[in-house]
Amino acid sequence: MTVTVEARRRRAAIASARGALRALTPGPAAVREEIRASWARSAATVAPDLDVAPMSDPDDVERVWRGSPLQHAVRVMGPQLEQTAVDGDLVVAVTDASARILWTSAGRVMRRRAESVGFAPGGRWDEASVGTNALDLALRTGTLSTVWSAEHFAHAVEGWVCWAAPVYDERTGRALGVVDLSTTWDRAHPLGPATVGALAQLVQHAASSAMSHDDDGGPARPVGSATGGATGQLLELRLLGAGEARLGGRRLQLTRRQLEVLALLALHPEGMSLPELHASLYGDAPVTTSTLKAEVSHVRAALGGALTSRPYRLALPVRTDVDAVLDAVAQGESTTAAERYGGELLAGTESPELRQHASYVTCAVREALLATPAPEAALRWARTCPWDAEVLEVALAAAPLGAPSRALLAARLAAADL
Structure with missing residues (x-):
């Protein structure tokens, strides 16, 4: 996607404001007040050059995930969340109510970048741990939040854009966590906020339905969590x-x-x-x-x-x-x-x-x-490896004269040579 002039100007203005903050000067008014307030809180606990989020104990993360209704929601919504990640080369993350990541799915490029900064299951993305970010801000404000590029406090994610929306228990109003979409600032799409808001609503409904079902005496168990474990299953x-x-x-x-x-x-x-x-x-x-x-x-x-x-x-x-x-x-x-x-x-x-x-x-x-060489085998191979002319040539040479497969092999070979 082409990076607009406006996006470049916005990034430069925010970076200038960050520099002014560190120099203790007023700086330009390019930054929202909620971001400025978060910067001030972050400065008390987080080093701006932080390069990776702290990680929680994996056993504790597993325990929380297995007991969370969000796991059922992800089991239901998994294909849609994963497709969103792949299609947009995004990271999709689901957290608990403390902004600790419980589950992620990512496109190829963003998966590598996310893992390098601890944006993965177990990563602690509360403000006190990593500074200003959309996951914490969504939980703090109770609304869909965006943190754009250099609005992030930690240098490691200054090149990111994150959209996060809170997920609640529809019966009690208790916060369960957030759904977050993240990518790089130069690939940010204007539909990001609307997309994460819609996904969060779907996850919220699935999670709340699971809790209601559990209350009725019919729990929806995650795969492999039945009594006795999965030992012996294929x-x-x-x-x-x-x-x-x-x-x-x-x-x-x-x-x-x-x-x-x-x-x-x-x-x-x-x-x-x-x-x-x-x-x-x-x-x-x-x-x-x-x-x-x-x-x-x-x-x-x-x-x-x-x-x-x-x-x-x-x-x-x-x-x-x-x-x-x-x-x-x-x-x-x-x-x-x-x-x-x-x-x-x-x-x-x-x-x-x-x-x-x-x-x-x-x-x-x-x-x-x-x-x-076998004509049938070569034709089957050509479905997954259509570029492999040598296999087709050998099979064609071995095929009996007059065999119907010769015409198919010749056609496949001609296509492979194009």
Whole structure:
């Protein structure tokens, strides 16, 4: 989206006002009074050069999340919240009533930026911890709030724009938390406030409905939280193409990062230490171990506790589409492997180990198709890898003269060469 001249002027004016505040001069009147008042409060407890939010104890965050009606709301609203994050390359966050983040979903670019500043489950975004921000301001004022660019007190998020709306218990009026949308200032969209307001209303209704149902004696349990946990239930992971996790046949509402945690643990049935999991998931990215612990805690809660510590290990049977594809390759069934290959493993992942494993799986299927060419298998492969002319050429050469598949292979090959 093109950055308007007005947006640049606004950012410059706010930055000038921040400089005036630090110099103890009146400065320009470009800043709302509620922001100025928040700056003054923030200066007493927060260093302006703060680069990452403090993190709460992951076990405590897990306990709060599992007992919060917001978890049910996110389970209901998860696909819509996640689609909003991906479509707008935003971070969508849900907090408790103290502005502590309980759940997030993010587009690829904003996910990396959010994790680097502690804008992740467990991050404490109250004013006393990180200074002026929209999450705290929405809870403080009880209204939809926007904090734009340099209106943030902490330098780490001066380039962000955040829109937050409070969520209440519709029966009692008690604040449950906020729904927040965040992006960079140069990508801010004028529909941001309206979008977060609508999402907050939907989350509020879903949460309140869950509490009413609970009062009637029919609690809506989160997936995996039934008495006795999830031990013994089958965890099914679809990682090739569109990622998805199912426990006992029911789809788990996980963020992309949490699905990546599950994928890595499935690849390491022997378990992984915290440093090993951190390196495999984030590589050299500046993400704290506390952020990772919070993500693992959410995964553990979704699995009903079937995830051990020291090392982290899945304590339930697991089946993945990756195993099915590699088993078919090992048995020389190239057609079956091509049929089961749904696309690149978690395409777009930034996990160094998952990227490496994605290349391994793709190469394994491809080499099987080249070693034992079959027209049907090549045509199936072309649906997910239409650029791979070599597989089509080998299959076309091996196809019997007059076989109907030759025409299809030739057409696919011509399209691949365009």
